[in-house]
């Protein structure tokens with residue numbers, strides 16, 4: 134055996150190699166939906182790259198996979214002109230209209246030459262354009278009015294399926310400019326979780342996934358967009374050079390090869406009859422997808438035929454959107470029920486006389502909140518219009534006619550339907566809440582939240598939680614930890630081994646970090662992000678529990694309202710007893726190593742960075758300050774220790790001056806970092 138050592142690659146070589154590997158695995162995962170690596174192995178590569186880049190900031194490149202959330206928050210969105218207009222599609226709603234269009238296409242082409250079609254699901258999301266210059270992602274924009282959209286480059290780069298660098302096949306040079314178009318959407322499973330979180334935080338839920346997608350793209354802070362589970366399918370190229378594919382079908386394959394995610398449900402069909410059949414089949418199948426579609430897009434496949442057909446007012450003659458007849462129905466609204474969620478939020482629900490809407494039986498629908506019901510003028514007993522507008526989630530649109538004689542405007546009950554406690558509606562919120570922390574529904578919902586989300590107790594599912602509740606074995610969080618394997622084994626569907634497994638995983642959850650415990654406690658307006666910040670800031674339950682409102686407000690993201698709710702929660706005797714008991718049972722009440730921010734010469738100081746820095750990337754400056762224990766936040770307040778100002782600073786500089794906060798130049802920043 135040779136004892137000669139292979140020289141370790143230099144950091145520059147290794148970072149380049151890691152980037153290539155990570156991009157390859159991203160492509161396998163997000164585009165081909167065929168991962169080769171386990172998530173944990175992928176994380177190892179990613180963490181190694183991150184560590185190398187932290188150590189050698191000069192090696193960070195804008196297209197590095199670590200830079201997806203790197204863009205600083207915007208103050209507003211710049212308008213950008215599209216390289217070519219983003220048009221829209223004329224629609225057809227019947228097989229006859231489809232056949233008529235095909236006939237028109239045939240006539241215009243003037244011959245009996247064959248016409249092939251490509252069909253693509255028409256996803257109901259938000260259309261975007263992605264621009265690549267010599268293979269590098271340089272700009273992303275919304276459709277806007279079709280001519281000009283909003284620059285959402287930083288937000289779109291947070292989507293893993295948006296390649297930061299195109300893949301280029303061997304021997305090929307990347308095009309000087311390429312504009313790719315696609316649809317960004319909010320997957321349905323993520324959508325329901327998102328809305329639950331909205332409601333729990335006292336915010337109005339998004340009416341549909343399209344709205345949620347558009348809203349997520351228009352966040353000023355890309356870090357917020359990054360937290361949303363947005364996805365994208367691309368469907369075409371804006372500006373086409375002379376070279377490249379000659380058909381839509383080949384374009385989709387071409388895009389996929391170059392690293393873009395295309396919809397696997399596209400088809401190439403050779404006759405309009407097959408197209409009609411496929412559209413009809415999709416109407417029945419649309420509910421099986423993880424996203425909403427509002428129709429099928431049909432395109433003439435050949436680009437030369439497309440060009441000969443041309444467009445009229447930015448509406449191509451070579452394509453149509455086949456939309457199903459609106460999926461609405463009229464039915465009786467039997468009753469409006471109120472469900473109490475885990476944070477005490479009251480959700481009105483419509484109980485409907487069961488009715489078929491677009492092939493699905495609908496018997497209930499969410500009504501969001503009291504204001505929504507008032508605005509739509511919906512009353513119990515009314516005949517109402519129920520709609521699945523290209524979507525899967527049913528909505529009550531409004532009354533179908535006159536109100537029933539003697540009907541009354543619906544009001545949120547004054548008392549909680551479960552515990553009779555008087556309900557409240559905090560100022561500025563749209564949702565009503567039951568303030569009783571011992572409310573039975575909240576207890577069960579809190580358990581679901583604790584087991585399913587916060588503590589992630591894998592071997593205990595929702596059904597088990599419900600059974601434990603119904604049997605009276607678990608009525609509070611501490612009860613969970615005093616359960617014995619024998620008690621678990623008495624549950625229907627459990628045997629000795631499964632009971633032992635469930636017991637183990639419950640006990641194991643005691644190791645979950647403090648931030649998760651905080652998240653699990655259902656403190657009003659404390660979601661995952663705030664829970665982490667609180668854990669980091671205070672370090673122990675004791676410090677957090679005795680913090681004043683003013684001290685709570687020092688935490689990033691905690692304003693006066695939230696601070697008040699948190700302080701109130703900890704002031705409550707029952708809550709104090711609860712956390713004490715959980716602590717005695719062995720749950721983590723102190724922040725672990727990973728949750729603690731670095732300690733250093735700047736501990737306790739807070740900085741804001743604004744404008745473009747010349748010799749630092751903003752992320753580097755932030756990391757350098759944080760490494761010395763400082764916090765870097767987005768907004769200037771009286772608590773800010775200094776505002777670092779680069780080229781073309783925005784309103785933050787004015788605010789700093791107004792508040793008398795010290796203004797630091799880039800040189801001052803260097804000095805500050807060096808002096809420590």
Ligand code: IVH
Pocket residue numbers: 219220221222253254255256257258259260276316368369430447448449454
């Ligand atoms: S092609 C000239 N293909 O539908 C416009 N559009 O009304 C060509 N959409 O704004 C658009 N999926 O938001 C095309 N596979 C697809 C699509 C699609 C969804 C949306 C897109 C566009 C609207 C057109």
